[in-house]
Amino acid sequence: MAWVIHRLYGAFLVMLTVTVSVFFLVHLVPGNPVDVMLGESASVADRQAMTVALGLHLPVHEQLFHYLHNLVNLDLGLSIHSNQPIAEIMAERLPATFGLALAAMFFALILALPLGIIAAVKKDSFLDRLAMVTAVGGLAIPNFLLGPLLVLFFSIWLSWLPVSGHDSWLHYFLPAMTLGFSMAAVLTRMIRSTLLETLGEDYIRTAWSKGLSPGKIIWSHALRNAWLPVVTVIGAQVGALLGGAVVTETIFDWPGIGSLLIDSIQKRDYPVLQACVLVISFVYVVVNALTDMLYAWLDPRVRYQ
Amino acid sequence: MSNSQDHVSPGRIHFSHIIIISWLMLVMSVFVIELQPEQIDLKNILHPPGENSIFGEDELGRPVFDRLASGAAVSMAVALGVTLVSTFIGVLAGAFSAWKGGKIDDVFVRLIDFFMAFPGLLLAIALAGILGPGINNLVIALSVVGWVGFARLTRAQVLVIKHRDHIYAARALGSSSTKILFQHLLPLIAAPLIIEATFLLASVVIAEAGLSFLGIGIQPPQASWGNMIREGTSYLLVAPHLVLIPGISLALVVLAINQLGDRLRDKLDRRM
Numbered sequence: 234m235a236w237v238i239h240r241l242y243g244a245f246l247v248m249l250t251v252t253v254s255v256f257f258l259v260h261l262v263p264g265n266p267v268d269v270m271l272g273e274s275a276s277v278a279d280r281q282a283m284t285v286a287l288g289l290h291l292p293v294h295e296q297l298f299h300y301l302h303n304l305v306n307l308d309l310g311l312s313i314h315s316n317q318p319i320a321e322i323m324a325e326r327l328p329a330t331f332g333l334a335l336a337a338m339f340f341a342l343i344l345a346l347p348l349g350i351i352a353a354v355k356k357d358s359f360l361d362r363l364a365m366v367t368a369v370g371g372l373a374i375p376n377f378l379l380g381p382l383l384v385l386f387f388s389i390w391l392s393w394l395p396v397s398g399h400d401s402w403l404h405y406f407l408p409a410m411t412l413g414f415s416m417a418a419v420l421t422r423m424i425r426s427t428l429l430e431t432l433g434e435d436y437i438r439t440a441w442s443k444g445l446s447p448g449k450i451i452w453s454h455a456l457r458n459a460w461l462p463v464v465t466v467i468g469a470q471v472g473a474l475l476g477g478a479v480v481t482e483t484i485f486d487w488p489g490i491g492s493l494l495i496d497s498i499q500k501r502d503y504p505v506l507q508a509c510v511l512v513i514s515f516v517y518v519v520v521n522a523l524t525d526m527l528y529a530w531l532d533p534r535v536r537y538q
Numbered sequence: 539m540s541n542s543q544d545h546v547s548p549g550r551i552h553f554s555h556i557i558i559i560s561w562l563m564l565v566m567s568v569f570v571i572e573l574q575p576e577q578i579d580l581k582n583i584l585h586p587p588g589e590n591s592i593f594g595e596d597e598l599g600r601p602v603f604d605r606l607a608s609g610a611a612v613s614m615a616v617a618l619g620v621t622l623v624s625t626f627i628g629v630l631a632g633a634f635s636a637w638k639g640g641k642i643d644d645v646f647v648r649l650i651d652f653f654m655a656f657p658g659l660l661l662a663i664a665l666a667g668i669l670g671p672g673i674n675n676l677v678i679a680l681s682v683v684g685w686v687g688f689a690r691l692t693r694a695q696v697l698v699i700k701h702r703d704h705i706y707a708a709r710a711l712g713s714s715s716t717k718i719l720f721q722h723l724l725p726l727i728a729a730p731l732i733i734e735a736t737f738l739l740a741s742v743v744i745a746e747a748g749l750s751f752l753g754i755g756i757q758p759p760q761a762s763w764g765n766m767i768r769e770g771t772s773y774l775l776v777a778p779h780l781v782l783i784p785g786i787s788l789a790l791v792v793l794a795i796n797q798l799g800d801r802l803r804d805k806l807d808r809r810m
Contacts, residue, residue, distance in 0.1 A: 247651065247652065247655045248655075250652050250655070251652075251655050251656070254652075258664065258668060259668070261665070261668050261669065262668055263669065263670060369793070370789075370793075372796070373789045373790075373792045373793040373796065374789050375744045375747065375748060375788065375789075375792075377747070377748055377751040377752075377764070377767060377768075378767060378781070378785040378788065378789065381767065381770075381771045381774055381781050381785075382781070382785070384771075384774065385774050385775075385778060385781075389774060389775055471657075472657035472658065472659075472660075473657070473659070475657045475660060476657045476658065476659025476660050476663070477659070479659070479660065479663055479752070480748055480751065480752065483752055484771075494660075494663065494664075494667075495663075495667075495752055495753070495754070497667075498663075498667030498668075498754055499753065503668075506664065506667060506668070509664075510656075510660065510661075510664045513657065513660055514655060514656050514657070514660070517655070517656070517657050517660075518655055
């Protein structure tokens with residue numbers, strides 16, 4: 234329990250520093266952010282109104298205090314472009330991103346598990362080579378190339394799957410494949426190498442000599458020890474997944490946080506941009522903390538360090 | 539792990555060598571041949587690859603080969619820039635922190651943790667979006683993300699090596715810290731740093747293309763492999779070569795650099 238509290242405290246500290254630095258992000262805008270957002274032709278009155286609305290007339294420490302204070306009340310300010318409360322926009326957009334990320338992870342797992350297992354069991358066979366080529370390709374093909382290629386193949390040539398929209402479960406296929414492929418590649422390699430290691434252990438030989446079926450040996454003896462590194466990899470890949478979501482959502486016009494981020498950059502809607510970076514980083518920090526806890530739960534040794 | 543050494547003899551020409559040499563030649567062609575990557579020719583819009591132009595023409599009739607070469611030059615410039623800046627800052631910061639130890643090192647570890655708290659690509663996207671388009675801002679944004687890996691690696695290595703006897707000896711003989719760092723520490727950790735630099739190079743090539751694909755990196759009409767893919771996606775049905783040519787080039791270059799890194803690791807780094 235003490236371990237969990239310690240880990241949560243660490244996550245909290247990181248979130249605090251992230252928040253403060255996201256606050257200062259807007260101060261990196263070359264020139265005056267108000268000029269940049271409103272353009273050269275804006276009137277003096279408009280500029281002043283915007284400066285006051287954003288609180289930029291206050292001293293920096295007061296601005297920071299207001300920012301943190303509002304944040305605690307879940308007030309992320311207003312979008313400059315649509316004048317909508319940003320917290321509302323986030324609530325609309327977050328489920329789409331979560332759904333996509335979960336679908337991508339699911340896709341990665343159902344692709345990587347059989348591939349990794351087959352590759353390890355039939356080491357050096359043709360299937361192993363094929364799995365490894367897929368794994369290497371998955372890392373070399375970036376998702377902004379994979380996305381259009383999948384569209385070309387599945388939507389245009391075969392007309393099996395829809396390209397954009399997200400109303401039915403069919404719409405999840407292409408974005409999830411695009412986003413999940415590189416994770417699948419990493420997982421396949423990981424599962425293969427850990428399985429190869431555990432398959433050489435004494436207790437596996439014992440299980441064979443007891444006459445257990447191959448399925449049982451692999452599934453409940455060997456794979457059990459492969460879960461730990463798999464959890465680590467999934468945790469470590471969440472960052473890549475969130476970054477990849479920005480690209481994938483842009484390709485497929487997916488109404489999540491990633492496409493909102495790119496939109497806000499193009500519209501110079503800095504409060505929305507800040508909120509996007511903040512929310513994505515928070516999710517990242519929380520998921521990392523959760524992964525650590527899951528790891529500790531799976532492997533008691535971690536808890537006693 | 540280094541069993542690939544057994545059947546790959548050092549001097550053999552490998553697939554990745556060919557790709558990397560082609561990449562270099564493509565970049566050189568920008569300086570040698572007079573390319574016209576921004577020359578619009580409306581008669582030849584979406585012309586497929588053929589005898590007149592080897593890689594065809596794009597949606598404005600611009601020659602895809604010329605744009606590919608010009609994009610390769612941009613991509614290499616950004617990749618080398620980011621790798622050099624990141625290595626320089628990361629190595630100095632990491633070595634300094636590990637060498638000094640104590641409070642300085644504590645603060646430094648916090649700083650690294652802080653940078654690790656952001657997903658890398660997200661930070662680069664946000665910074666590139668805030669700083670605005672342009673090759674310099676792109677290099678800055680990607681270096682802010684890139685230096686952390688080097689700093690971590692250098693710090694870890696120096697922490698181990700600084701307690702070796704030859705370092706104590708150099709100190710006892712009165713060598714300055716700078717001299718010890720450059721003459722006695724860095725040469726010993728050069729191998730892992732070079733390997734890390736190779737992998738960073740590959741990831742920057744992808745990141746530059748990714749940011750340009752998102753419209754926050756290299757801005758049109760200047761060609762980048764990323765914005766070529768982006769512009770090509772609108773013509774996927776009628777002219778797939780607009781996506782396939784820069785896309786396959788990108789995948790091959792990244793694959794080749796990564797393979798080079800893998801083989802360097804097998805060759806240079808005995809411990810891994």
